[in-house]
Amino acid sequence: MTRLWNSAHFTLIMATLMWAGHTIAARLSVGEMSPMVMMGLRWFACLAILAVIFRQQLRAEWPRVRERLVWVLLMGGGGMAGFTFFFILAAQYTTAVNLGITQSSVPAIVMLLGLAVFGTRIGTMQVLGLAVSFLGVTVLVTKASPAVLMEMQFNSGDLLMLVACFCYAAYMVGLSRRLEMSPALLLTFFSIPASMVFALSMGVEFWAGTMQMPGPKGLAIVAYCAIFPSMLAQICFMRGVELAGPNRAGFYLNLIPVFSAFMAVFILSEKLYYYHAISAVMVLGGIYLAERHKPAAAPDAG
Numbered sequence: 024m025t026r027l028w029n030s031a032h033f034t035l036i037m038a039t040l041m042w043a044g045h046t047i048a049a050r051l052s053v054g055e056m057s058p059m060v061m062m063g064l065r066w067f068a069c070l071a072i073l074a075v076i077f078r079q080q081l082r083a084e085w086p087r088v089r090e091r092l093v094w095v096l097l098m099g100g101g102g103m104a105g106f107t108f109f110f111i112l113a114a115q116y117t118t119a120v121n122l123g124i125t126q127s128s129v130p131a132i133v134m135l136l137g138l139a140v141f142g143t144r145i146g147t148m149q150v151l152g153l154a155v156s157f158l159g160v161t162v163l164v165t166k167a168s169p170a171v172l173m174e175m176q177f178n179s180g181d182l183l184m185l186v187a188c189f190c191y192a193a194y195m196v197g198l199s200r201r202l203e204m205s206p207a208l209l210l211t212f213f214s215i216p217a218s219m220v221f222a223l224s225m226g227v228e229f230w231a232g233t234m235q236m237p238g239p240k241g242l243a244i245v246a247y248c249a250i251f252p253s254m255l256a257q258i259c260f261m262r263g264v265e266l267a268g269p270n271r272a273g274f275y276l277n278l279i280p281v282f283s284a285f286m287a288v289f290i291l292s293e294k295l296y297y298y299h300a301i302s303a304v305m306v307l308g309g310i311y312l313a314e315r316h317k318p319a320a321a322p323d324a325g
Contacts, residue, residue, distance in 0.1 A: 031267035034266065035275040038256045038260035039256075043281075043282030043286055044247070044286060045252035045256075046283040046286075048247055048248055050287075051240075055241035055244065056244075057234050061241075061245060062108075063225040064237070064245045065245050066218045066221050068253075070217075070218050072249065074211060084204060084208065098213050099213030100219060101190060101194075102190055102193060103191075103194060103257070104217040105194075105220070108221075109183050109184065112183050113125075113184035114180070116183065117183075121184070122180075123280055124160065124164055126188060126279075127280075129188045129273060130157075130277065133192045133272075134153070137196055140196060148312050148313065149313045152309040152310065154309070155306075155309035156305065156306050156309025159304070160277050160306065163281060164280065192273070195269040195273060198265070198269060199268060201261070206259075206261035206262050210258055210261065213257075214253075275310065277306045278307075278310075281299075281303050281306050
């Protein structure tokens with residue numbers, strides 16, 4: 024287990040697999056509960072589990088966290104929760120194709136932020152790998168149809184999605200200056216402002232009269248999302264960023280739509296098409312190019 028925990032490839036792939044599972048869970052949750060209720064309950068449950076496990080460490084580490092309280096609030100409330108919040112809003116106004124393509128811009132934003140803030144060098148092969156991986160996601164979300172791409176129309180939802188992508192890219196870059204503590208304990212502190220954001224969001228749903236509480240099936244979905252996408256995936260991803268740096272870790276995010284598509288085939292009985300395979304090869308090829316030819320002296324190299 025120690026060898027796997029020390030492998031950036033393993034931790035990042037496990038994180039993206041669990042986040043892909045969240046995509047399936049979100050689709051299954053339609054009609055079971057309102058979106059902000061789902062997000063709020065999953066973070067409340069995640070925080071409750073972590074707070075019980077790390078109750079002694081929370082007290083011991085609080086003085087150090089208090090010194091960087093603004094950073095913790097921005098990482099948890101602005102980065103983790105901000106991405107999901109703006110993603111949900113964007114989904115109300117734009118198409119799945121636009122969401123998928125816009126979300127695949129996160130690795131590029133990470134690179135640009137890293138360059139602007141920390142001067143992190145970007146290798147030529149990383150740029151090529153980024154382009155190949157981006158094209159792979161585009162092939163998937165457009166179903167390899169140029170006509171779909173040509174018919175794309177942009178609206179306010181796409182701007183909201185860009186804000187969501189910026190939130191998570193900034194979160195990833197921020198992890199490179201993380202507090203020296205275990206990813207699980209750090210996630211516990213991040214979960215506090217994230218839960219506060221979604222508590223407010225649930226309040227808005229209640230005020231608007233759109234709140235829908237979950238039944239038994241909905242509670243099972245919340246339990247899955249709290250344990251896997253919210254807790255274990257975030258812990259694995261933090262470890263992956265710690266080992267590989269934000270630039271390299273960002274490439275793995277493009278595996279999420281690929282894994283989601285294949286999960287939908289096996290779990291939701293959707294059909295498997297040729298473009299699924301093409302997309303998977305291109306995304307994996309982009310990651311391979313970036314990993315195989317990563318700059319040897321990059322500050323964020325693992």
